[in-house]
Amino acid sequence: MQFTDELRNLTDALFKRIKRHPFVQGIANESLEPNQLIHYVQQDYQYLTTYVQVYGLAMAKCTNRDQMRDLHARMRIVLEEEIHPHINFCRVAQVDYRDLQTGVALAPTAHHYAKHMLSVAQSGSLGEILATLLPCHWIYIDIADDMMSRVQPNETHAFYDWIRFYSSEEMHTGLATFRDWIDAYTLNSGERERDLMREHFLTSCQLELRFFDMAYTLEDWAVRGLLV
Numbered sequence: 001m002q003f004t005d006e007l008r009n010l011t012d013a014l015f016k017r018i019k020r021h022p023f024v025q026g027i028a029n030e031s032l033e034p035n036q037l038i039h040y041v042q043q044d045y046q047y048l049t050t051y052v053q054v055y056g057l058a059m060a061k062c063t064n065r066d067q068m069r070d071l072h073a074r075m076r077i078v079l080e081e082e083i084h085p086h087i088n089f090c091r092v093a094q095v096d097y098r099d100l101q102t103g104v105a106l107a108p109t110a111h112h113y114a115k116h117m118l119s120v121a122q123s124g125s126l127g128e129i130l131a132t133l134l135p136c137h138w139i140y141i142d143i144a145d146d147m148m149s150r151v152q153p154n155e156t157h158a159f160y161d162w163i164r165f166y167s168s169e170e171m172h173t174g175l176a177t178f179r180d181w182i183d184a185y186t187l188n189s190g191e192r193e194r195d196l197m198r199e200h201f202l203t204s205c206q207l208e209l210r211f212f213d214m215a216y217t218l219e220d221w222a223v224r225g226l227l228v
């Protein structure tokens with residue numbers, strides 16, 4: 001068994017829970033409220049900014065240009081293309097995307113997830129960073145594939161663009177390349193590094209579930225912070 005198959009088995013219960021989550025069901029059956037979509041986009045915009053920063057820190061730990069090229073392509077997709085699922089949510093919520101990009105603090109769960117990624121990026125190995133980032137790709141593809149086959153949406157579905165984006169050929173190829181990279185990487189890792197990679201992967205999966213909860217319940221701090 002390859003290392004990433006092992007990671008997937010370890011988190012199977014979480015993958016299943018995420019697909020059943022009311023926010024995810026709300027995408028499938030077009031029942032999310034505008035304020036839930038807005039909260040998600042406000043938080044996810046900031047989350048993805050951190051995600052690109054983490055790619056940047058991983059870039060500094062790459063040992064060859066093929067690895068760098070791969071990360072560079074991934075950064076481009078987040079910066080230039082992953083705006084489309086957000087724009088889909090904004091269109092349904094009838095808000096301007098630009099208005100959601102400033103003036104909002106990270107909610108507790110988004111804060112937790114961002115700090116988790118940054119802390120691994122600052123003190124962990126390249127393998128640990130890759131394992132921390134992998135659930136982000138994998139879970140959304142898993143969700144979107146499931147919706148494609150169960151709902152079989154067409155252009156009239158409110159979240160057709162979202163579902164199509166995450167179930168696209170490009171996403172699948174990107175996930176396969178990322179898994180191949182991690183599987184090859186772990187052939188040269190010690191058991192200690194592989195344990196840390198398992199732990200970070202699991203934590204990111206837990207936080208993916210909580211992130212949907214955050215948006216669904218409009219999670220916020222009890223008292224506003226100082227900066228925004």
Ligand SMILES: Cc1ncc(CO)c(N)n1
Pocket residue numbers: 044047048135136137140208211
């Ligand atoms: C929190 C989160 N996880 C995964 C993705 C998919 O890239 C996303 N946009 N946001």
